[in-house]
Amino acid sequence: MKLLVVGSIALDSIETPFGKEVNVLGGSASYFSLAASMFTDVCAVAVVGRDFPEEHLDLFRSKGIALNGVKREHGETFRWEGKYGYDLGDPETLGTHLNVFENFKPVLPEEYRNIEYVFLANIDPELQLSVLNQVKNPKVVACDTMNYWIENKPEALKEVIKRVDILMLNDSETRILAKEPRITHAARTVLELGPKVLIVKRGEYGALMFSKEGIFWAPSYPLEEVIDPTGAGDSFAGGFMGFIAGQDIAEHVGYKTAVVFGSVIASFTVENFSVKRLAQLRRSDVDKRFSAFIQLSRLD
Amino acid sequence: MKLLVVGSIALDSIETPFGKEVNVLGGSASYFSLAASMFTDVCAVAVVGRDFPEEHLDLFRSKGIALNGVKREHGETFRWEGKYGYDLGDPETLGTHLNVFENFKPVLPEEYRNIEYVFLANIDPELQLSVLNQVKNPKVVACDTMNYWIENKPEALKEVIKRVDILMLNDSETRILAKEPRITHAARTVLELGPKVLIVKRGEYGALMFSKEGIFWAPSYPLEEVIDPTGAGDSFAGGFMGFIAGQDIAEHVGYKTAVVFGSVIASFTVENFSVKRLAQLRRSDVDKRFSAFIQLSRLD
Numbered sequence: 001m002k003l004l005v006v007g008s009i010a011l012d013s014i015e016t017p018f019g020k021e022v023n024v025l026g027g028s029a030s031y032f033s034l035a036a037s038m039f040t041d042v043c044a045v046a047v048v049g050r051d052f053p054e055e056h057l058d059l060f061r062s063k064g065i066a067l068n069g070v071k072r073e074h075g076e077t078f079r080w081e082g083k084y085g086y087d088l089g090d091p092e093t094l095g096t097h098l099n100v101f102e103n104f105k106p107v108l109p110e111e112y113r114n115i116e117y118v119f120l121a122n123i124d125p126e127l128q129l130s131v132l133n134q135v136k137n138p139k140v141v142a143c144d145t146m147n148y149w150i151e152n153k154p155e156a157l158k159e160v161i162k163r164v165d166i167l168m169l170n171d172s173e174t175r176i177l178a179k180e181p182r183i184t185h186a187a188r189t190v191l192e193l194g195p196k197v198l199i200v201k202r203g204e205y206g207a208l209m210f211s212k213e214g215i216f217w218a219p220s221y222p223l224e225e226v227i228d229p230t231g232a233g234d235s236f237a238g239g240f241m242g243f244i245a246g247q248d249i250a251e252h253v254g255y256k257t258a259v260v261f262g263s264v265i266a267s268f269t270v271e272n273f274s275v276k277r278l279a280q281l282r283r284s285d286v287d288k289r290f291s292a293f294i295q296l297s298r299l300d
Numbered sequence: 301m302k303l304l305v306v307g308s309i310a311l312d313s314i315e316t317p318f319g320k321e322v323n324v325l326g327g328s329a330s331y332f333s334l335a336a337s338m339f340t341d342v343c344a345v346a347v348v349g350r351d352f353p354e355e356h357l358d359l360f361r362s363k364g365i366a367l368n369g370v371k372r373e374h375g376e377t378f379r380w381e382g383k384y385g386y387d388l389g390d391p392e393t394l395g396t397h398l399n400v401f402e403n404f405k406p407v408l409p410e411e412y413r414n415i416e417y418v419f420l421a422n423i424d425p426e427l428q429l430s431v432l433n434q435v436k437n438p439k440v441v442a443c444d445t446m447n448y449w450i451e452n453k454p455e456a457l458k459e460v461i462k463r464v465d466i467l468m469l470n471d472s473e474t475r476i477l478a479k480e481p482r483i484t485h486a487a488r489t490v491l492e493l494g495p496k497v498l499i500v501k502r503g504e505y506g507a508l509m510f511s512k513e514g515i516f517w518a519p520s521y522p523l524e525e526v527i528d529p530t531g532a533g534d535s536f537a538g539g540f541m542g543f544i545a546g547q548d549i550a551e552h553v554g555y556k557t558a559v560v561f562g563s564v565i566a567s568f569t570v571e572n573f574s575v576k577r578l579a580q581l582r583r584s585d586v587d588k589r590f591s592a593f594i595q596l597s598r599l600d
Contacts, residue, residue: 086481181386183504184522205505208522217596219517222484222508256599296517297597299556 001139003245005032006045006106006131007121007234009052009070013081013095014273016088018227024274025056026080028121028144031231034278035238035265036119037063038286040246043112045069045131049077049100059279068109073100088229108134117245119237120164122146125156132163139250142166142241144233150177162194166252168237170201183208184215197252199240199259201233209259211252218259219297221267221289228273232266235278239265264289301439303545305332306345306406306431307421307534309352309370313381313395314573316388318527324574325356326380328421328444331531334578335538335565336419337363338586340546343412345369345431349377349400359579368409373400388529408434417545419537420464422446425456432463439550442466442541444533450477462494466552468537470501483508484515497552499540499559501533509559511552518559519597521567521589528573532566535578539565564589 012026029046036042043066048057052072060067078101082091106127113136120128120143128143135141141164149157150173161167167190171183177193178186183200187210190198200208206220240262244255264286271277312326329346336342343366348357352372360367378401382391406427413436420428420443428443435441441464449457450473461467467490471483477493478486483500487510490498500508506520540562544555564586571577 182524182526184524187522202505205502206519215522215596217519217522219506219519219597222487222515222517224482224484226482260599294599296515297519299560299594 001117001245001248002041002043002115003036003117003119003241004043004045004108004112004115004135005029005036005119005121005238005241006069006127007032007119007123008078008101009044009046009048009056010078010080010101011052012230012274013079014091014228014230015083016228016273017084017086019273021228021273023079025059026230026274027078028123028234030056030060030275031234031269031278032119032121032238032241033060033065034063034275035235035269036242036245037065038239038265038281038283039242039261040117042066042242043069043115045106045108045112047071047073047100047104049073049075052077059275069106069112073103075100082230084229088226091230106131106134116140117241118142119241120144120160121234121237122149125149125153125160128160129156132160140165140241140244142168142237144168144237145173147173147176158193161190164195166197166199167195168199168201168233170203170233174198174200197255201236203229203232207236207259207263209255213252216256216259218256218263219293220263221293221296223267223270226270229270231269231275235269236262236266239263260290260293261286264293301417301545301548302341302343302415303336303417303419303541304343304345304408304412304415304435305329305336305419305421305538305541306369306427307332307419307423308378308401309344309346309348309356310378310380310401311352312530312574313379314528314530315383316528316573317384317386319573321528321573323379325359326530326574327378328423328534330356330360330575331534331569331578332419332421332538332541333360333365334363334575335535335569336542336545337365338539338565338581338583339542339561340417342366342542343369343415345406345408345412347371347373347378347400347404349373349375352377359575369406369412373403375400382530384529388526391530406431406434416440417541418442419541420444420460421534421537422449425449425453425460428460429456432460440465440544442468442537444468444537445473447473447476458493461490464495466497466499467495468499468501468533468540470503470533474498474500497555501536503529503532507536507559507563509555513552516556516559518556518563519593520563521593521596523567523570526570529570531569531575535569536562536566539563560590560593561586564593
């Protein structure tokens with residue numbers, strides 16, 4: 001089945017202990033789409049500026065990502081500059097220039113409104129709501145968000161959360177949203193806000209999936225090389241949603257495998273700057289690492 | 301098979317966001333012995349002072365822990381005071397009073413020198429070496445250490461590490477010992493120092509076991525209640541070593557199950573202050589949670 005994503009396309013300037021790259025492809029919709037394209041047909045909705053290199057659009061096209069919903073507007077592309085410390089934890093934001101993204105009003109092409117698998121990447125919850133009002137009969141809607149929206153647009157965000165099936169957060173977002181430090185209690189509180197499934201992304205420590213049926217833990221393979229953590233969460237979401245859309249799994253009994261594929265794709269993303277590793281990724285690489293992930297926590 | 305442990309017995313005063321307890325049973329040998337006693341017969345070597353409550357010794361005896369090697373000396377028992385912040389991460393040490401532990405020279409009772417499973421808890425590596433020189437023909441020796449010894453007695457510690465089969469460290473100790481931030485690279489460097497197996501304890505994120513055969517990840521169950529993290533690492537070691545001694549598993553192909561049992565026992569320890577939860581733990585509780593741990597990361 002087709003998979004719709006609404007999010008950002010950006011030009012990032014990233015510094016990590018392993019190097020620096022300027023004006024490279026970034027943004028939640030970029031990472032998500034490239035990740036999901038390993039598993040299914042992706043339709044992206046986003047905005048870029050006049051300066052956005054055509055080669056990046058060619059990369060998307062080469063992966064079968066439909067760009068009918070990606071508008072090119074007057075002005076410059078959204079830019080983000082960040083710097084990671086030695087521990088590769090949360091980056092310091094050195095600059096955010098919204099540019100054309102500031103007036104982004106996602107309008108779904110008519111043919112996208114019947115898409116049944118939908119991912120609302122981390123954007124203003126009011127925009128997420130407007131997307132929800134445009135899709136006609138979705139089977140599975142997932143969304144991401146961040147502390148900024150939890151703190152600054154709590155009402156709109158809660159309305160979004162009430163209407164989605166799957167919410168993806170990290171550890172700290174889960175605790176802040178629930179106002180509760182204990183992760184299991186926090187997860188329960190968040191599930192009471194509406195979603196059927198909460199996925200807590202924990203970076204190098206894997207991911208936890210909470211639902212009424214219980215808890216599932218996907219390990220994260222201890223990596224040889226982590227060069228740039230940017231986009232790991234969006235790649236996780238792309239791998240997860242790509243897999244369930246590709247397999248048309250609307251019931252969350254099938255989500256465990258998708259969580260592992262999400263972790264697998266994220267583990268590739270961080271091996272190089274920007275989307276470099278995703279751009280060359282083959283399905284056989286993904287399947288090989290999926291097996292390694294499964295072996296990692298097998299007793300026999 | 302019998303299991304020998306050499307370490308500390310202490311009286312701890314612990315403050316966490318959930319309360320404060322003064323002069324409660326602590327020390328690496330205490331947590332280790334109680335944890336391991338779920339699986340096998342434990343022989344402890346340690347020292348206590350005149351003030352050490354007989355009821356604690358009775359608790360050890362009730363679990364079948366042999367105390368022939370626990371000497372009562374003139375002076376006060378080793379005391380440690382610590383305080384945990386809201387995140388229950390590394391505690392702030394408010395006071396350390398070595399007391400009788402300052403002159404601790406472990407002497408193994410003659411009947412202990414043939415014990416084949418040996419755990420050297422986190423004590424001065426020179427004392428760990430003296431224990432190694434007293435055991436006659438061990439099958440499996442494991443040891444723990446801490447940053448203090450890595451920094452202050454690196455030569456003695458390296459001599460210990462060269463002679464043990466299993467080294468247990470946490471994430472940060474592994475990185476510091478290897479002088480390498482990437483955990484897989486650090487683990488490889490540490491394995492080159494001699495041990496067949498390195499187990500990296502990661503608290504709420506589980507444990508990683510590295511050997512020539514590859515990597516194994518044991519998840520840690522997301523807990524409902526974490527009240528006091530003290531002793532989690534020693535309880536992990538006790539569960540791990542208790543299981544392999546109880547099953548007489550000298551080859552590390554059988555260690556994966558032991559890593560999971562270690563995580564299980566540690567998950568109980570942190571549910572209450574001091575050894576309270578361990579003291580009442582039944583084997584049926586352990587087996588039930590073992591099943592839950594296994595289910596946690598199963599795809600089917």
